Amino acid sequence: MNDKSNQMKKRYYCCMILLGLGIAMMGCKGREGIKINLNQAKTDIYFSDFVDSVSYLTLYTNDSCIISDIRYIYQDGPYTILNDASGNGVCIFYENKFVRNIANYGRGPQEFIRIRSFCLDKKRKHICIYDDLSSKLLRYKYDGSFVDEYFSIDLMRDFACIDGKFICILDAYLKELRSGVWTTDSNGQYVK
Numbered sequence: 129m130n131d132k133s134n135q136m137k138k139r140y141y142c143c144m145i146l147l148g149l150g151i152a153m154m155g156c157k158g159r160e161g162i163k164i165n166l167n168q169a170k171t172d173i174y175f176s177d178f179v180d181s182v183s184y185l186t187l188y189t190n191d192s193c194i195i196s197d198i199r200y201i202y203q204d205g206p207y208t209i210l211n212d213a214s215g216n217g218v219c220i221f222y223e224n225k226f227v228r229n230i231a232n233y234g235r236g237p238q239e240f241i242r243i244r245s246f247c248l249d250k251k252r253k254h255i256c257i258y259d260d261l262s263s264k265l266l267r268y269k270y271d272g273s274f275v276d277e278y279f280s281i282d283l284m285r286d287f288a289c290i291d292g293k294f295i296c297i298l299d300a301y302l303k304e305l306r307s308g309v310w311t312t313d314s315n316g317q318y319v320k
Contacts, residue, residue, distance in 0.1 A: 189226045193219055202248045207270055209255060211246055218246060218255060220272055228272045230255065238274045240266060249289040256289055265316055280316050282306050293319065 187208060189195060193216055201210040208221040217231030232239045240259035247256050254275060255268045260283060267275040283305055287296045294312045301307045311319045 185224065187221050187224050187226070189219075193226050193229055195219060199243075200246055204248055204250050204253075204270075209248060209270070211243055213243070217243065218257065218268075220255075220270065230257070230268055230272050232274075235262065238266065238277065240264060245284065245286045247287055247289050247294075249292065251289075251292050254289075256287075256294075258284055258287060260284070278316055282310075282312075282316075282318070 185203075185208065187195070193212075195210070195212045195214075195216060197212055197214040199211045199213045201208065203209075206223045208224065210219050210221075211217070212219055212229075215231065216229050217233070219229045220227045233241065235241060240257055241261040242259055243257055244260035245258045248254070249256055249267070253270045255270065257266045257268070258264075258280070259266065263280050263283075264277050265280050266277040269275055282296060283298055284296045285298050285300075287294050289295075292313075294316065296310050296312060298305060298307045306318070313319055
């Protein structure tokens, strides 16, 4: 690859990191945000620039839930909810103890083929799972019970739920697809 291509890749990854941080910070009410000067060139970004402490979380599982490939992990109060890509689906922990998992793999109602991404709707206490292979977004309660599902006409790479609305991201710029960053309502209908 040439230098221009490598530079564009570096810029792309930096933008995605900054976008992710920006989305995460929108949920931090009452905290002072990080000021980012995009005109200032930085070759390295250190966690110590924006993290003041690190803590470890011990999760207690059992023989029916052996976690080996965590893709996403979220916390909401006493709940820790993670995606184990090795086949356990979404694992729900309450006060660090395994409660159950959502592993409804299949092609039918209330089922998903692959978890491309998931997020929490902390306002409604829902787990939102996006399956890109069947173009579905499914919602479950924190206890693992099914709420609803709908088909999405948009392809997403990732998404987050803030105040009941979804922020969607697709980093492929193709004329046929909605791309970039956009918001939807709680039923996946495009807003802006």
